Amino acid sequence: GSGDYASVADQFVKFYYDTFDTNRPALQSLYRPSSFLTFESSQSAGVADIHEKLTNLPFEKVKHNVTTTDAQPVSGGAGIIVLVTGSIQVDDQPKPLNFSQSFLLMNDGSWHVAHDVFKLIFPAE
Amino acid sequence: GSGDYASVADQFVKFYYDTFDTNRPALQSLYRPSSFLTFESSQSAGVADIHEKLTNLPFEKVKHNVTTTDAQPVSGGAGIIVLVTGSIQVDDQPKPLNFSQSFLLMNDGSWHVAHDVFKLIFPAE
Numbered sequence: 001g002s003g004d005y006a007s008v009a010d011q012f013v014k015f016y017y018d019t020f021d022t023n024r025p026a027l028q029s030l031y032r033p034s035s036f037l038t039f040e041s042s043q044s045a046g047v048a049d050i051h052e053k054l055t056n057l058p059f060e061k062v063k064h065n066v067t068t069t070d071a072q073p074v075s076g077g078a079g080i081i082v083l084v085t086g087s088i089q090v091d092d093q094p095k096p097l098n099f100s101q102s103f104l105l106m107n108d109g110s111w112h113v114a115h116d117v118f119k120l121i122f123p124a125e
Numbered sequence: 126g127s128g129d130y131a132s133v134a135d136q137f138v139k140f141y142y143d144t145f146d147t148n149r150p151a152l153q154s155l156y157r158p159s160s161f162l163t164f165e166s167s168q169s170a171g172v173a174d175i176h177e178k179l180t181n182l183p184f185e186k187v188k189h190n191v192t193t194t195d196a197q198p199v200s201g202g203a204g205i206i207v208l209v210t211g212s213i214q215v216d217d218q219p220k221p222l223n224f225s226q227s228f229l230l231m232n233d234g235s236w237h238v239a240h241d242v243f244k245l246i247f248p249a250e
Contacts, residue, residue, distance in 0.1 A: 036197040038208075043197070065249075070242050072161040072168070074229065081206075083163075083227045083242040087249035096249040100225035102208045102242075104199065117195050117208040117227075121246050124190075124212035124221040 009071035009082045012105060016113075017064040020054075024062075027054055030113045038117045050116075059090035064099075079114070080105040088120075098122075134196035134207045137230060141238075142189040145179075149187075152179055155238045163242045175241075184215035189224075204239070205230040213245075222246075 019026050028051040036043065037050045044053040066086040074081050082103040087096035097120050104115035144151050153176040161168065162175045169178040191211040199206050207228040212221035222245050229240035 038195045038197060041193060041195055068166065068244060070163045070166055070244060072163060072240050072242065074240060081227065081229055081240045081242065083225065083244055085225060085244050085246055098223070098246050098249050100208065100210060100244070100246065102206065102227035104206055104229065115197050115199060115206045117197065117206065119193060119195060119208060119210050119225070121210055121223050121225065123248050124223050 005073040005077065005080045006071050008105070008111060009080050010069055012080075012103070012111060013066060013069050013082065013084055016103075017066060021063050025051070025055055027051075031116075032108070032112050032114065035113055036115050037113075040118065040120060061091050063089045065089075065096065074104065078107060080111075085121075130198040130202060130205045131196050133230070133236060134194055134205050137205075137228070137236060138191060138194050138207065138209055141228075142191060146188050150176070150180055152176075156241075157233070157237050157239065160238055161240050162238075165243065165245060186216050188214045190214075190221065199229065203232060205236075210246075223248075 028047055031047045031050045033046050036045050039053055044050045064086055066084055068085045071080050071082045084101045086099060088099050089096040100119050100121055102117045103113055105111050106114040153172055156172045156175045158171050161170050164178055169175045189211055191209055193210045196205050196207045209226045211224060213224050214221040225244050225246055227242045228238055230236050231239040
């Protein structure tokens with residue numbers, strides 16, 4: 001049905017952040033050799049580079065809270081673009097930080113992350 | 126060169142928000158019949174619907190301030206995914222609001238907006 005992309009997006013978002021928060025090395029199975037990750041404006045490409053970036057972030061404990069997930073079907077359903085907003089709490093930081101993350105998911109038999117852009121958001125002055 | 130997508134993204138972002146803030150009806154030239162816009166979780170599709178949405182937003186004066194623009198080449202350069210963060214000031218609102226906006230730009234002879242997702246960001250508690 002026409003709502004399937006939204007359901008795939010919701011399931012992906014839940015799986016992605018659960019995995020990020022509990023078993024970060026396992027995220028690498030979601031990427032492909034042609035994938036890109038931009039994390040706080042630093043770009044990585046390919047499974048090995050992305051894995052190294054994600055497993056060497058400067059924090060240990062992390063918890064994401066998703067506030068919104070907006071999805072659109074790309075190329076008649078071959079892909080899904082997703083914009084997530086939420087907050088992230090790391091280590092013993094007293095307050096969560098806002099983040100925004102954009103994904104382009106593609107299906108090559110299974111859904112994977114072709115593009116991933118993560119950015120922290122600091123309050124406007 | 127390999128940096129061209131970043132330059133296209135920067136030029137697009139400047140043009141998009143300048144046009145949004147000074148001549149909003151002209152944004153419709155950036156969309157195509159297959160384009161999607163999700164504005165604050167409300168989805169529009171196609172040039173006419175997107176035009177109607179953008180020109181009937183509940184504010185008159187608007188000014189975007191872009192804080193960050195992160196781009197990646199899609200499908201070997203046929204497309205560009207862009208994540209923008211920044212703030213938006215509308216009408217006589219005393220304070221700007223944070224926003225995040227994700228674009229998938231495609232080139233059919235000229236660069237256009239295939240996908241557009243806009244979301245306001247409210248500070249984490």
